[in-house]
Amino acid sequence: MKEIYLDNNATTKVDEAVFEEMRPYFCELYGNPSSMHFFGGQVQGKVSEARNRVAALLGASPEEIIFTACGTESDNAAIRSALEVFPERRHVITSRVEHPAVLTQCRNLTQKGYRVTEIGVDGAGRLDMEEYRKAIDDDTAIVSFMWANNETGVIFPVEEAAAIAKTKGALFHSDAVQAIGKIPINMDGSAIDMLSLSGHKLHAPKGIGVLYLRRGTPFRPFLVGGHQERSRRAGTENAAAIIALGKACELAGQHMEAENTIVKAQRDRLQDALMVAIPNARINGGGAERLPNTTSIAFEFVEGEAILLLLSELGICASSGSACTSGSLEPSHVLRAMGVPFTCAHGSIRFSLSRFTTDTEIDTVIREMPAIIARLRQMSPFGREFLKGQA
Amino acid sequence: MWDYTPIVKDHFLNPRNVGDIPDADAVGEVGSLACGDALKLYLKLDDNKDKILDAKFQTFGCASAIASSSALTEMVKGKTMDEALAISNQDIADFLGGLPEEKMHCSVMGQEALEVAIFKYRGMDIPEHDSEHDHGHAYPDHEGTIVCKCFGITDTFLKKVIETNRLTTAEQVTHFTKAGGACGGCIPKIQELIAQVLGDADVQPRTRPEKLSNMKKMQLIQEVLERDVRPLLWADGGDLELIDIDGSRVQVAFRKACAGCASSGNTARMVEVKLRDLVAEDIVVEEVSA
Known part of the structure; x- marks a missing residue:
């Protein structure tokens, strides 16, 4: 069965051109970039080129790019560093809808005597700037x-928030894992101090991330024991993955316009058609500014895992904010923070597209989805009551 | 992805007995929209009002909730109400070839709906079900006090599930009942309940009876295997089946992870020790490949 992959916020296909770029750096050009000899030196050259390419996508300088193992490491490193830099400051601010890579760390800090404030969001998922x-x-x-929410795609006003942080002398970090490659980002002249990026969300392989660190920002490394990344992140460079990420960032820059026109049009067509064909559905965060590739739709009276497995039977890959898929028993913390009504929080499905999504694939989902929801509503006691009311 | 058995998948993709019975004799309803799963079970009885002629269900929930409901309706058809009441949540899970432990609460929901339907039919007092209530009762409010406020679950119900499924950790209790799975505030209380149930068991230590008729001996062997042995094997993904009892010779076959396991010889000895402790000294356990 050929998959219809609409789960690109979970991970993405490695672009063939990216794979070709990294391929020689396993069996042929396997030198250590730190070595003195020519064999390592040529790898060092490619790593530098990759750093330039990543910096170019972010509007940053190459020395502001620190390669890490993943977005989670970047998030952890940024927050830990800030606390070490300002030992006298004992307060941390984040939002209620952050990725666990940030949220878990912040919640752990409360046990170490820190005050942690989690800023709420409104019904459309927009950050409560007044509370902040x-x-x-x-x-x-x-x-x-x-920068943007992984479940709903809702974009936060991070520049404005960073400017406010500046007035109080606090550092500002943004987990931009979902935003980079999907919307233009320019660190030149920004008030943001630190930024996290993850390679596998933009068609590079898993296991490579970046922490952007603004020049002049005080920093304490998370990993020590080596001079790599200017001693800001010790450990032998994952050269092949770094080179792949460089290529992926270059391609992301080239496809940025398509992402915001073609992909966005596909996403809009998908959600509009589903909203017309399926009664009692709502778009989570539909009233807010969102990433062009993401839509999260809540279907009343049905449960998300059942929807996902019926989609999966047809080769369609999506994801859900429902409890049952994750092994937890409550709907996602993002949907709960938004106050999504409990009648539909359990039936939320996220479709996330990419530049590899085709119109035919969107057609298939538009064709199949109404029958799946109808079938589950027919089975659900609440769905049946609802259908009876409609008849 | 959950590791669902082919039987679970089959009952999810092709659920048996979906729908309602307009002139049903008994209806049992548990769960709510807020809790993420709910089941409405309809039973039609024969003219003697004893045997279950037909069963239908409607379920809101995940694949294993739908499969558990489907399995339940298949299991109760043709049974008397008393026979049906003997079905445990583990029987539902077994029928499906097993459920991931995190999904055991789906089988508990099925067993619970069945109980509610029959108890209500027999005129026992079951409080009205409130499906609109935000985070309302996942399971009908038995006598007792609410322990898990998030899912509205009482101590009476929790103790019953802890006892029948021989649960020993709060995490297991969450997997079986959902209690403690949201805010987690009641986990210390759940641990207390586990201690109470285990403590109660200690109050009346089971000993080997002095004398046993052949019939009683066979019954007791079966009971010990069900209560004391199989749950231990399930914990490691294994199982056993009782093949035959001939005097003091007990023949068992190992299933699932135990089948073909290199240490099944040790497992057979463990079974033997249990049976000698609790049934009769001269018991010999033999492993057969049936």
Whole structure:
């Protein structure tokens, strides 16, 4: 069965051109970039080129790019560093809808005596800037807000938030894992101090990430024991993956316009058609500015895991904010923070597209989805009551 | 992805007995929209009002909730109400070839709906079900006090599930009942309940009876295998089946992870020790490949 892959916020296909770029650096050009000899030196040259390419996508300088193992490492390193830099500041601000890579770390900090404020969102998933302005004070060491939400695609006003942090002398970090490659980002002249990126969300392989660190920002490394990355992240460079990420960033820059026109049009067509064909559905975060590739739709009276498995039977890959898929028993913390009504929080499905998504694939989902929802509603006691009311 | 058995997948993709019975004799309803799963079970009885002629269900929930409901309706058809009441949540899971432990609460929901339907039919007092209530009762409010506020689950119900499934950790209790799975505030209380149930068991230590008729001996062997042996094997993904009892010779076959396991000889000895402790001194356990 050929898959219809609409789960690109979970991970993406490695672009063939990216794979070709990294291929020689396993069996042929396997030298250590730190070595003195020519054999390592040529790898060093490609790593530098990759750093330039990543910097170009972000509007950053190459020395502001620190390669890490993943977005989670970047998030952890950024927050830990800020707390070490400002030992006298004991307050951390984040949002209620962050990725666990940030949220778990912040919640752990409360056990170490830190004050942690989690800023809420409104029904459309928009950050409560008023609450944020009131929460920040001279005790705040770091503010960490995601650039765009992984479940709903809702974009936060991170530049505005970073400017506010600056007035209190706090550092500002943004988990931009979902945003980079999908919307233009320019660190030149930005007030943002640190930024996390993950390779596998933009058609590079898994196991490579970046922490952007603004020049002049005080920093304490998370990993020590080597001079790599200017001693800001010790450990032998994952050269092949770094080179792949460089290529992926170059391609992301080239496809940025398509991402915001072609992919966005596909996403809009998909959600519009489903909203017309399926009664009692709602788009989570539909009223907010969102990433062009993401839509999260809540279907009332049915449960997400059952929807996903019926889609999966047809080769369609999506994801859900439902409890049952994750092994937890409550709907996702993002949907709960948004106050999505409990009648449909369990039936939320996320479709996330990429530049490899085809119109035919979108057609297939539009064709199949109404029958899947109808079938499960027919089976559900609440769905049947609802269908009866409609008849 | 969950590791569902082919039987679970089959009952999810081709659920048996979906729908309602307009002139049903008994209806049992558990769960709510807020809790993420709910089941409405309809039973039609024969003219003697004893045997279950037909069963239908409607389920809101995940694949294993739908499969558990489907399995339940298949299992109860043709049974008397008393026979049906003897079905445990583990029987439902077994029928499906097993459920991931995190999904055992789906089988508990099935067993619970069945109980509610029959108890209500027999005129026992079951509080009205409130499916609209935000985070309302996942399971009908038995006597007792609410322990898990998030899912509205009482101590009476939890103790019953802990006892029948021989649960020993709060995590297991969450997997079987959902209690403690949201805010987690009641986990210390759940641990207390586990201690109470285990403590109760200690109060009346089971000993080997002095004298046993052949019939009683066979019954006791079966009981010990069900209560004391199989749950231990399930914990490691294994199982056994009782093949035959001939006097003191007990023949068992190992299933699932135990089948072909290099240490099944040790497992057979463990079974033997249990049976000698609790049934009769001269018991010999033999492994057969039936």
